[in-house]
Amino acid sequence: MLFSSKWPRADPTVHFLFVVRLGRSRPLSDAMLPSRLRLVTPLPEAPVDDAETLGDLVAGLRMGRPNAQRQLLERFSPFVERVLTRILGVTSDLEDLEQEVFVRVFERVGELREATALRGFVASVAVFVAREALRAKRRRWWLFFMAPEATPEIELSGVDPVAREAVRAFYEVVSKLPEDERIAFCLRYVEGMELTELAAVCACSVSTVKRRLRGAEVRFARWSAQRAELVDLLEEGTRWPRSKR
Amino acid sequence: MAKVQTLRSAGRRVAMTLDAALVDRERVSIEERLGSIRALTKERNDTRRRLRVAMLAAAVVVATVIVVVMRRPSELTFSIAGAAGRAGEWVAATSEPVAMEFSDGTRITLAEDARARVIEVSAHGARIALERGRLTAEVVHRAEARWAIVAGPFVVHVVGTHFDADWDAALEALTVKLFEGRVEITGACLSEARPVSVGESVRLSCRQVAPPTEAPPSTAPAPSTAAVARSPIKTPSWRELFRRADYRAAFEAAEREGIDVIAARAGAGELLELADLARLAKRPDVAQRQYLAIRNRFGREEQAATAAFHLGRMSFTVAPAEAERWFSTYLAERPAGAFAAEAMGRLLEIQHRAGNREAAKKTAERYLTAFPNGGHAALARSILGS
Numbered sequence: 001m002l003f004s005s006k007w008p009r010a011d012p013t014v015h016f017l018f019v020v021r022l023g024r025s026r027p028l029s030d031a032m033l034p035s036r037l038r039l040v041t042p043l044p045e046a047p048v049d050d051a052e053t054l055g056d057l058v059a060g061l062r063m064g065r066p067n068a069q070r071q072l073l074e075r076f077s078p079f080v081e082r083v084l085t086r087i088l089g090v091t092s093d094l095e096d097l098e099q100e101v102f103v104r105v106f107e108r109v110g111e112l113r114e115a116t117a118l119r120g121f122v123a124s125v126a127v128f129v130a131r132e133a134l135r136a137k138r139r140r141w142w143l144f145f146m147a148p149e150a151t152p153e154i155e156l157s158g159v160d161p162v163a164r165e166a167v168r169a170f171y172e173v174v175s176k177l178p179e180d181e182r183i184a185f186c187l188r189y190v191e192g193m194e195l196t197e198l199a200a201v202c203a204c205s206v207s208t209v210k211r212r213l214r215g216a217e218v219r220f221a222r223w224s225a226q227r228a229e230l231v232d233l234l235e236e237g238t239r240w241p242r243s244k245r
Numbered sequence: 246m247a248k249v250q251t252l253r254s255a256g257r258r259v260a261m262t263l264d265a266a267l268v269d270r271e272r273v274s275i276e277e278r279l280g281s282i283r284a285l286t287k288e289r290n291d292t293r294r295r296l297r298v299a300m301l302a303a304a305v306v307v308a309t310v311i312v313v314v315m316r317r318p319s320e321l322t323f324s325i326a327g328a329a330g331r332a333g334e335w336v337a338a339t340s341e342p343v344a345m346e347f348s349d350g351t352r353i354t355l356a357e358d359a360r361a362r363v364i365e366v367s368a369h370g371a372r373i374a375l376e377r378g379r380l381t382a383e384v385v386h387r388a389e390a391r392w393a394i395v396a397g398p399f400v401v402h403v404v405g406t407h408f409d410a411d412w413d414a415a416l417e418a419l420t421v422k423l424f425e426g427r428v429e430i431t432g433a434c435l436s437e438a439r440p441v442s443v444g445e446s447v448r449l450s451c452r453q454v455a456p457p458t459e460a461p462p463s464t465a466p467a468p469s470t471a472a473v474a475r476s477p478i479k480t481p482s483w484r485e486l487f488r489r490a491d492y493r494a495a496f497e498a499a500e501r502e503g504i505d506v507i508a509a510r511a512g513a514g515e516l517l518e519l520a521d522l523a524r525l526a527k528r529p530d531v532a533q534r535q536y537l538a539i540r541n542r543f544g545r546e547e548q549a550a551t552a553a554f555h556l557g558r559m560s561f562t563v564a565p566a567e568a569e570r571w572f573s574t575y576l577a578e579r580p581a582g583a584f585a586a587e588a589m590g591r592l593l594e595i596q597h598r599a600g601n602r603e604a605a606k607k608t609a610e611r612y613l614t615a616f617p618n619g620g621h622a623a624l625a626r627s628i629l630g631s
Contacts, residue, residue: 066279073275081267090266095273102282103289156266163262170259189256190263217248234255 054115061109073102076122083126086191087183088133089171090156097133101126123201127183134179162229169229176223177216184209185216321366323347325618332371334616335362335586338378339623347371350385351392362583367391370403379411386426398451398488399432408441418450433488451491483507484515487522496526504531508538513548520552529559550578554588561591569595586612590621597628 057075060068080101084094091097104125112121156164174182183202187193188209199206224230273281323330324346330336336343338355345353345363351370355361359378363371370392373380384392384403392403396412399419406426412419421430423441430439434451441447483502486495499507499522507519520535536552536559543549557571572592576585589612596605609625616622 069282070275070279073278077275077278082264085263085267086260090263090270094270099278099282099285102278103285106282106286156262157269159262159265163258164266167259167262170255189252190259192253192256192260217252220252221248230255233258234251 054118058109058112058115058118061106064106069106072105076119079119080122080126082191083123083187084130087127087130087186089167093133097129101129104129120197120200123197124203127187127201131179131183134182138179166229166233169227170224170233173220173223173227173230174216177219181212181216181219184212185220188213320368321348321351321371323363323366323371328618330363330618332363332366333581333583335360335376335619337619337621343618345373349387349390352383354381354383356380364395375410375412377412377414379409381407381409383407384426398434399430399449402429402431402438416450417452418448420446420448422446434491483522484518487518492522492526495522496528504535508535513539513543513546516542517548517551520555524555524559533559547579547582550575550582551584553578554582554584557588557591561595565595565599569599586616586619586621589615590619590624593621593625593628597624602628 057068057071061072077098080098081094084097084101088094088097101122105122108125109121112118156167159167174185177185180202184198187198187201188195193201195206195209199209202209224234325336325343330345336345336355337360338357340357342357343355343359345355347353353361353373356379359380360376361378361380362374362376364374365372369387369389370384372393372395375394375396380394382392382394382403384390384406386406390403394401394403394410396410396419397414397417401408401410401419401421403426406428407424408426408428409422409424410419411421419430421428421441423443423445425443427443428441430441430447430449432439432449432451435449439447439449481498483495483498486492486498499519504519504523508516511519516535516539520532520539523529523531523535533556536556539546539552540549540556553571553575557568557575560568560571569592572588572595575582575588576592579585582588589608593605593608593612596608605628609628612619612621612625613629
């Protein structure tokens with residue numbers, strides 16, 4: 001089975017294409033896939049949403065209908081989880097952050113002008129919550145010295161150790177970036193968001209997003225060059241220019 | 246750009262690793278999550294509601310305080326011959342009447358040779374001590390107005406009226422003629438307040454029953470007889486008798502108790518009363534002894550400064566040099582005290598009579614600066630003019 005049964009929803013389209021293409025019948029794992037293929041599509045929960053369906057959903061949310069709320073969680077939980085983990089990594093407070101995102105979506109759904117903008121609205125709320133979490137973590141920096149276990153560590157169980165260390169190093173480097181640059185960098189390169197969508201969820205202009213990305217890229221390049229784990233991650237395919245010593 | 250491609254490649258690998266880590270992540274069911282979200286939403290709404298109520302209550306309190314403060318009427322002001330008047334300052338009319346104009350329109354006019362002092366001023370009126378002579382009060386009627394004319398042991402309570410009050414300090418008698426409105430008179434020797442009606446003329450004294458006086462010709466009612474009512478008090482103390490202005494009986498009571506016994510145990514206030522009693526009972530020897538005792542025992546107290554003033558008054562005619570010393574002492578200790586104008590004025594008189602021109606000029610300048618409308622202002626100006 002391509003997707004875990006624990007996922008609320010599976011995408012049969014991708015599954016079908018994948019099976020036909022490779023002719024495999026046994027269960028697949030991510031490690032078997034070449035890097036050019038991805039298991040997760042950008043919008044698995046809502047590949048096509050017509051205005052009428054979204055309109056009903058948003059209307060139900062505005063009226064506080066339990067069914068609409070349930071439907072929102074079913075459709076957007078994976079998406080919210082992904083947006084948060086792209087920015088923050090897999091942290092121990094991920095569940096709380098997801099809950100916070102939906103609490104705010106329910107509270108603020110009245111601000112949504114067009115139902116078709118629901119996805120972007122949810123994404124922007126998730127980005128806002130992630131930014132708050134980063135700032136809160138930055139204010140608690142002294143806890144690192146007092147009680148390291150109190151800070152949410154990157155949890156990457158069940159993955160290849162080399163990959164795990166590389167991702168840990170990746171998030172250690174991006175944690176040094178300013179919050180806005182980190183968010184833009186992670187959503188652009190880890191999530192693969194296009195610039196216009198990125199600008200929308202960050203509530204800024206495309207030029208601002210580009211400026212943030214340039215700053216993040218320069219800093220990331222300088223800092224990642226000093227981490228062996230990241231050198232391997234970055235040098236596969238195209239060699240990353242090393243900083244001159 | 247190669248750099249961008251590198252980052253994208255790296256990003257995808259990071260994404261894959263993250264997704265792999267999330268596959269086995271334990272997740273709560275949708276229903277459980279929905280329940281938690283609703284509970285958290287409710288808790289926050291309750292908190293916000295409590296905060297809004299608290300803020301609203303605080304806003305109401307602040308608004309109420311602001312309204313009360315802004316609506317609180319400010320204290321009345323008054324002027325004397327165009328100059329701003331000050332509470333505590335003595336006002337004396339010499340050859341011409343002197344009017345005190347209050348900011349609510351009330352007018353208090355001192356007749357010739359009358360002398361009075363505004364004891365205190367409030368938003369609702371003023372309390373005026375009439376030391377001697379006659380004043381005419383034209384008080385603007387207001388529901389909350391509170392005016393009082395203090396003459397000896399009597400207090401004329403005024404709400405809104407036009408009347409004359411005349412205090413004879415020698416006979417210790419108050420005469421009130423009411424032209425308009427209504428007043429009430431209270432006093433230490435009155436068992437109850439004495440109302441006075443329009444057209445009525447009342448003469449009161451705590452010393453004797455005063456005969457009635459004629460009513461103003463324009464008034465219809467017949468003049469009334471004012472009787473002094475003595476409250477039947479069994480064995481009153483010397484202090485009670487003193488406050489009733491029965492100085493002779495009070496002094497006799499103090500002598501029975503023992504002047505020195507009283508003085509030995511008395512505090513500053515009681516000792517000053519004993520000294521004042523002796524002075525008013527025409528026993529200057531006892532008075533001087535007690536005033537000096539106050540000076541020795543309570544040198545820093547208000548009563549000690551008052552004692553200095555009375556020692557100066559008692560010496561004024563018989564020992565001017567000593568009086569000058571006591572008045573100077575009082576002014577040094579209480580430059581803005583209740584008796585400052587009188588002390589400075591009498592000091593000026595002494596220096597002028599003694600021919601001490603330089604000292605008199607300096608004192609005259611001080612007097613006119615502090616009390617430009619005081620009872621000795623004319624003397625001060627004449628000294629400076631010559």
